[in-house]
Amino acid sequence: MENHNNFIEEIIIEDQAMGKHDGRVQTRFPPEPNGFLHLGHSKSICLNFGLAERFEGKTNLRFDDTNPVTEDTIYVDSIKEDIAWLGYTWDKELYASDYFDQLYEYAVNLIQSGNAYVDDSTSEEIAQMKGTPTVPGVDSPYKSRTPAENLQLFEEMRAGKWPEGSKVLRANVDMKSPNMLLRDPIIYRIKFAHHHRTGDKWCIYPLYDFAHGYSDSIEHITHSICTLEFENHRPLYDWFLETLDVFRSRQIEFARLNLNYTVMSKRKLLQLVNEGLVSGWDDPRMPTISGARRRGYPAASIRNFAKHIGIAKRENVIELSLLEFFVREELNKIATRVMAVLDPIKVIITNYPNQEEWLEAENNPEDSEAGTRMIPFSSTLFIEREDFMEDAPKKYFRLTLGQKVRLKHAYIIQCDNVVKNEAGEIVELHCTYFPESKSGQDTSGIEVKSTIHWVSANHAIDAQCRLYDRLFTAEDPDGNKEVDFKTYINPESLTVLESIKIEPSLQNAQVGQGYQFLRKGYFCLDKDSTGVSLIFNRTVTLKDTWAKLKSQ
RNA sequence: UGACCCUUGGUGUAAAGGUAGCACAACAGUUUUUGGUUCUGUUUGUCAAGGUUCGAAUCCUUGAGGGUCAACCA
Secondary structure (H helix, E strand, O other), X not given: OOOOOOHHHHHHHHHHHOOHHXXXXXXXXXXXXXXXXXXXXXXXXXXXXXXXXXXXXXXXXXXXXXXXXXXXXXXXXXXXXXXXXXXXXXOOEEEHHHHHHHHHHHXXXXXXXXXXXXXXXXXXXXXXXXXXXXXXXXXXXXXXXXXHHHHHHHHHHHHOOOOOOXXXXXXXXXXXXXXHHHOOOEEEEEOOOOEOOOEOOOOEEEOHHHHHXXXXXXXXXXEEEEEHHHHHHHHHHHHHHHHHOOOOOEEEEEOOOOXXXXXXXXXXXXXXXXXXXXXXXXXXXXXXXXXXXXXXXXXXXXXXXXXXXXXXXXXXXXXXXXXXXXXXXXXXXXXXXXXXXXXXXXXXXXXXXXXXXXXXXXXXXOOHHHOEEEEEEEOEEEEEHHHEOOOOOOOOOOEEOOEOEEEOOOOEEEEEEEEEOOOOOEEEEEEEEOHHHOOOOOOOOOOOOOEEOEEEOOOOEEEEEEEEOOOEOOOOOOOOOOOOHHHHEOOOOEEEEEEEEEOHHHHHOOEOOEEEEOOOEEEEEOOOOOOOOOEEEEEEOOOOHHHHHHHO
């Protein structure tokens, strides 16, 4: 299974076998700087950079910045940060706007060869004349202008003589083509907009189909990989390169990533951000790369995920559980095990009064190099409220009035007495411990059904904890055009626990490091933390067969 | 009623005319001082109908279903 190639790799292998481009492989990742990168982009990033790695080629980072009204440098910065975090290094950092002069020359060439013309029609008229998928378009009355006339007009467009919307430059292809994209597509429009890189130098800007193919060509991209919705654009892509007889890049389309229980379109993600439904692009519930990072997903897990979902042309919806599998797989290897009690209930060890000792605890059973640390044990502890039951079902292995448990890294205890308030709620458990049952030197001979986590009440640190769940309750939130995807937002996607009890070693927790709160899940320190208040995000729960049993 | 593309278990993805495999999920068991991890096993599949062939997921025909395209977005 490790050795099979996806269809793009097959194409490259074939190209190399035929000696195309002397076997050179040059890819590019071409984001538009108008939003943050999401997991769908990470599929493309891993594909493009992965291909270059495998075939000893290079990958350019090229910002497709041809629409100044939606683009901004803050997006440029976040995109670069995300790619670097994913572990990839681009060859050159480039911008489509770097080519504006060259692209202008290409447009002039098209005009001179009669392959482009200036059209004065309104946008409504152009749409009208375009026809429909089943009705051929008709020629614009301006299509018959001479090259000299077109050149003059185009220069005037560039010079700012004509207002926005009054004129466009169109490729002269075929208004009757069954492919709508070939019906004389617009290649330049007038926009008196400030560009984040070229400033006010230009008032005309090229459109995607024109700019993208030629940018690929200028960079001598050998394999220009994009998503399926550009499949219909390929004949146009080829037309531009062929018509001007420039370097022939090859466009190859693959199916984008879809994840269930989430939306993956920049437009919708932007809506969530703008309407304050999430805290920002990097909200840990967002399927953005920055959100995943803040959530605690290791970069390696995203790379492994991208590798395993494969590359094909059929539409696909990946289950969230697959992503979570790779997150757990990675974190299981690297996360330091610590103890934290999320929903504390006090335990008094009645036969251990006024004592305290420090016990050795291993940091990661999966990693012998990870070492150990010391944790404090005392007469007053916190355990998880759900780890005690007065009347327990048969399959309940935790602490009950008649059932002993081991405290992880410490002693076996039994519960002797339950203290309740007037409302009948349990406020305290009085327990006794077995001195000879100390972890690692147990001579008690007592057998227990389970081991639970705990913290020493006097040594524990208070922290805030944010529990995340899927952002949407529907598998396909944007699947129904009648229903706004936002109506499916999961009201329980974020639960804040204001005061959890964590072991003292977590005082030195670092942002970007994964921790396993024993039996509770993987967590990471949130960047909102300060020296006095620690905030932990739950990255993902542990697999929980008990929870599954309970729900049945 | 146009053009282009797609269709393999619940979800993905392989099999280039020759044993339908792998991963996740689900289920059962094993191990375990985390109801985690590990390990083992089980269930479930070639859209349909014809054809070619000793042999078809694969090639051909027809049909069905799904996706994309009518922004001066990318």
